[in-house]
Amino acid sequence: MANNDREKNGKMTVEEAGRKGGEATAETHGKEFYQEIGRKGGEATAENHDKEFYQEIGEKGGNARAEQRDDDSDGKMSREEAGRKGGEARARQRDDD
16 A cells, blocks of 8 residues: 555655664664663653553553453463362362362
């Protein structure tokens, strides 16, 4: 799609420009550069947002991760399911004693 847009008007799309800029930055900067800008971004975010902001994004992330686990078809059981099964097995052991 980006190539079609470029062919139509001869200009680079915003998506293409961002991708090229990101690739160029990655080639010229190392891991430390990204760690530093991440740290600075985190500090700026902390200065501009309160406790409720972090609670809200934490909850959203937790919910998204829970849905992701529910959708995973990799055969792994969730922690919730593992805990339930472990508890049931332990209860059976106690009953047998």
